[in-house]
Each structure stands twice: as C-alpha cells, then as structure tokens.
Amino acid sequence: MKKEVNPSFLYGVSVEGDNFTDRTQETRRLKLNFENGLNVILISPRRMGKTSLVKHVMQVVDKDIVHPVYMDIYDCRSEYDFYNKFAETILKQTSSKIEILMENVRRFLARVSPKISMSPDSITDYSITLGITPKEYSPEEVLSLPEQIAKQMGKHIVVCIDEFQQLAEWPDSLQVQKRMRGVWQHQQHVSYCLFGSRQHMMNQLFQDKRMPFYQFGEPNYLQDISTDDWIPFIQSKFEKKGLHINSNFVQQICDTVENQSSYVQQLSWNVMLNTENEVAEETIEMGISDLLMQCTPLFMEQTGSLTSYQMNLLRAIVDGQHTHWSSQEVLTKYNLGTKSNVAKMQKVLMERDFIVSTEQGLFLSDPVMGLWFKKKA
Ligand SMILES: Nc1ncnc2c1ncn2[C@@H]1O[C@H](COP(=O)(O)OP(=O)(O)OP(=O)(O)O)[C@@H](O)[C@H]1O
Ligand SMILES: [Mg+2]
Structure with missing residues (x-):
C-alpha cells in the first residue's frame, strides 16, 4: 500500500485541504x-x-x-x-x-x-x-x-x-x-x-x-487568521497525533508570531516535535528557540546589507519606539543621525519591506525578526 505523507503543519508553500483553516x-x-x-x-x-x-x-x-x-x-x-x-x-x-x-x-x-x-x-x-x-x-x-x-x-x-x-x-x-x-x-x-x-x-x-x-x-x-480560528485547527492537529495542547499555549504561539500564518504553522510544528504527551511552558520555549535558529541565516543575510544607522532604526522600533522620529532625544538615544537621515532610511526600509508604516507608527514587517533582534541585543 502506498504510504501518504501527511504533515501536521505545513509552511512556506500554499496550503489546501486539511492544512487550510x-x-x-x-x-x-x-x-x-x-x-x-x-x-x-x-x-x-x-x-x-x-x-x-x-x-x-x-x-x-x-x-x-x-x-x-x-x-x-x-x-x-x-x-x-x-x-x-x-x-x-x-x-x-x-x-x-x-x-x-x-x-x-x-x-x-x-x-x-x-x-x-x-x-x-x-x-x-x-x-x-x-x-x-x-x-x-x-x-x-x-x-x-x-x-x-x-x-x-x-x-x-x-x-x-x-x-x-x-x-x-x-x-x-x-x-x-x-x-x-x-x-x-x-x-x-x-x-x-x-x-x-x-x-x-x-x-x-x-x-x-x-x-x-x-x-x-x-x-x-488580507487580515491575519484570528487566534480563535487557530485554536481548534492546532488542537486537532495535536490530537490526531495523540498529543495535547492547551488553548493558552496556542494563544502563546499566536502572540509570539503576531498571528502571521506561516510562522504560526512553523512554530506549532516546532512545538509538536518537542512534545511527548502534553505541551508545557518549556516545550513552547524550545519551539521558539528552534524557530529563531531556523530563521537566523536568513535574517543575517537580509540585514547584512543594511547600514549601521538603518540597523539602529530597526533596533529602536524593536525597543518599542514607533513614533516621534523627529525628536532630538530619540535621534540621540538610538544614534540615528539627523532628522532627514531618518526620513531617508524609513523610505528605503519600507521599499525593502523591512518595516511598515501604520496609523500607530512604524513597525517591523517580520515579527520573528523582532524577536531575533531582541535576543541578539
Ligand atoms: N488559510 C490558512 N490556513 C492555515 N495556514 C495558512 C493559511 N494560509 C496560509 N497559511 C500558512 O501560511 C503559509 C504561506 O501561505 P501562502 O503561500 O498562501 O501565503 P502568501 O501570502 O501567498 O505568501 P507570500 O507573501 O510569500 O506570497 C502556508 O504555508 C501556511 O503555513
Ligand atoms: Mg504567495
């Protein structure tokens, strides 16, 4: 009989059927x-x-x-x-x-x-x-x-x-x-x-x-898939393997990657691989740490071409600074150069999809890149 590969979680490619919420x-x-x-x-x-x-x-x-x-x-x-x-x-x-x-x-x-x-x-x-x-x-x-x-x-x-x-x-x-x-x-x-x-x-x-x-x-x-939709999806995947994940932990997975679909599946998979029977706090931590390891080469390559001022701007955002980019205090605190320098950097970083501008200010496009910066700091 032909054996079918039926992954619990799938990421990086378009998904259908069982893998689609x-x-x-x-x-x-x-x-x-x-x-x-x-x-x-x-x-x-x-x-x-x-x-x-x-x-x-x-x-x-x-x-x-x-x-x-x-x-x-x-x-x-x-x-x-x-x-x-x-x-x-x-x-x-x-x-x-x-x-x-x-x-x-x-x-x-x-x-x-x-x-x-x-x-x-x-x-x-x-x-x-x-x-x-x-x-x-x-x-x-x-x-x-x-x-x-x-x-x-x-x-x-x-x-x-x-x-x-x-x-x-x-x-x-x-x-x-x-x-x-x-x-x-x-x-x-x-x-x-x-x-x-x-x-x-x-x-x-x-x-x-x-x-x-x-x-x-x-x-x-296209908005993100809500945590309420992810909970039954992820729980049922665990159950099919005879494992259990409490909804609070699903919530934690979603929060960690800001509900970005591909990362939700990737992190869930990492967590599943670290689970014996039931997901615990440490399992989630191991999953996150694996995720960061998996993403590090890519992030290093992506940020490798950035100037140190541009890196500083990203670090400032990760630190929770989203607005007030013309304040001298902010420019000095994060070593961003001049006001006009910041405006130019924002444009470049936006064009390269590193950051997005919303009503609440500037944010990193990739939530896991944010975690990676925090861990490096
Ligand atoms: N409806 C869904 N249900 C469950 N997972 C999903 C869903 N949509 C996307 N995903 C997850 O996100 C990943 C990426 O999906 P997809 O390639 O459709 O996104 P995309 O927006 O087209 O990506 P890109 O911006 O790279 O073109 C999938 O591999 C899957 O892990
Ligand atoms: Mg696509």
Whole structure:
C-alpha cells in the first residue's frame, strides 16, 4: 500500500485541504467578487496566505458561470515574457484536452507555431511554448485573448495573477501597465485578481493616483487568521497525533508570531516535535528557540546589507519606539543621525519591506525578526 505523507503543519508553500483553516469570510467575499465579475486586488504582509486563499476560492466558485485560471509571474522578466506566459496559461487552463488547445491556438493565435512537450510521468500532463514575439502579435492582441476565449466558452474567466508586482521591474514598466489596463478595463467577460508578496510594491502599483492600475479593482487587505480560528485547527492537529495542547499555549504561539500564518504553522510544528504527551511552558520555549535558529541565516543575510544607522532604526522600533522620529532625544538615544537621515532610511526600509508604516507608527514587517533582534541585543 502506498504510504501518504501527511504533515501536521505545513509552511512556506500554499496550503489546501486539511492544512487550510476556513477563512470563511474572506472566501465568501472573494467568491462573490469572482462570480460577479469584479476585479480584485489582494494585499497583505508576507506569508499571510494570499496564494492559498486565491487557490481555495478558485476551487469553490460556481464553475457553471466562472472559469478561473491561475498564473505566477515571478520569473517573467519582460513584457513579452509575460505575454507568452499569459497566453500559454490561459490556453492550457481553459482546454480540457490538447486537441482543444490546438484548436484554440489555430483560431486565436494562428501566426505562432507552438511547441508541446509531454510530461514523462503522465499522459495528460504537458507544457506548451508559444514563442510569441512582437512580429506575430501586438500586446493588445495577446491581452485580448481571454476575452475571446471567454466568449467562445460562454463563461466568465477570472485571471488570477500571483507575484503581480514583478511587472514594476520590467523595462518600460509604466507603458506596459498602461497597455494592460487599457485593454483589460474594457473586457466584458473577464475579470482579474491581482496579488503579490511584495507589499510595498503592490501598494505603489495600486494606490498611487498617477499609476495606471489605480482603482482597477476592489482592494482587499488580507487580515491575519484570528487566534480563535487557530485554536481548534492546532488542537486537532495535536490530537490526531495523540498529543495535547492547551488553548493558552496556542494563544502563546499566536502572540509570539503576531498571528502571521506561516510562522504560526512553523512554530506549532516546532512545538509538536518537542512534545511527548502534553505541551508545557518549556516545550513552547524550545519551539521558539528552534524557530529563531531556523530563521537566523536568513535574517543575517537580509540585514547584512543594511547600514549601521538603518540597523539602529530597526533596533529602536524593536525597543518599542514607533513614533516621534523627529525628536532630538530619540535621534540621540538610538544614534540615528539627523532628522532627514531618518526620513531617508524609513523610505528605503519600507521599499525593502523591512518595516511598515501604520496609523500607530512604524513597525517591523517580520515579527520573528523582532524577536531575533531582541535576543541578539
Ligand atoms: N488559510 C490558512 N490556513 C492555515 N495556514 C495558512 C493559511 N494560509 C496560509 N497559511 C500558512 O501560511 C503559509 C504561506 O501561505 P501562502 O503561500 O498562501 O501565503 P502568501 O501570502 O501567498 O505568501 P507570500 O507573501 O510569500 O506570497 C502556508 O504555508 C501556511 O503555513
Ligand atoms: Mg504567495
């Protein structure tokens, strides 16, 4: 009999099924948006669960009216890189068989000769390379592909694009964004769900009035999963292994990592590995200490390129300083240089997603990095 690996906790990859807590409200909202043809922008700090949520919604939408497709454009380096991935994904995910896909290529993209490679593991799995260049098709023609296919299918297509912020790094990005929006906003049978892991870049693309994608869709800020939702989720995972964790300890896990989804699962796993029968205070401490050890190489690499002033600013935040950045006392206490220096540092640290600015002031984006700083101090 085939043995299945069934991890108790999973982190760092998108999750589904047993590893996915309900997110009932968010799912309902996104599902309705998808089914009603609204464009959606999904923004959150890192590893909160955007990809998992979108994939979950794609599974539960009413397939009689909506046909969702998903693509991750992290490795697209230019406009035409994207157009190829865009067209390939849409063709592939709207065709149940290769024959249908080839028929659609002939109908909508007759000027390219696609290459199909079959997967060695499965007769139904294959990949397609279209090789579209500006000679064959203009951007507008490629961008209108989902609309044409949607009309043919008699269904609404929802195109979900992950790591969307990457397009800000392409040559001529602004021009490309204008083209995309220009075509997409007139489509009647297609809507878009755009999201990505770099919160600051996503904010810039969608919140700045001067940017083409400003107000393109309904902005959704994905909140953390509440401790009340984590308690039954985590307790049941422990129970399945014949172990027990008191809800106070789950609360402590959530508090330690400020409910950041991926860390909640990672820390829970660390705690489980240290548990024999029942979770105790020391088990939690061991789990936290393992978590810090696991994160240290990454944090060292991330902070390695920072100046000592920038490090001081992060330390000040960790120390509980969130506002009053122009006070001389604060500048001196934390050795931050001049007022204008602080303003510049804030900008850089925000652009690199080290910190976020909220109504309550500046905070570290990564709660575990905060713990790491405290431990080092
Ligand atoms: N609904 C959920 N239930 C339980 N755990 C979740 C859920 N959503 C996310 N997680 C946890 O967070 C991790 C990251 O999830 P996911 O990749 O979906 O987040 P993301 O916001 O897309 O991350 P990134 O910012 O890196 O793109 C998962 O591996 C899982 O541990
Ligand atoms: Mg993601």
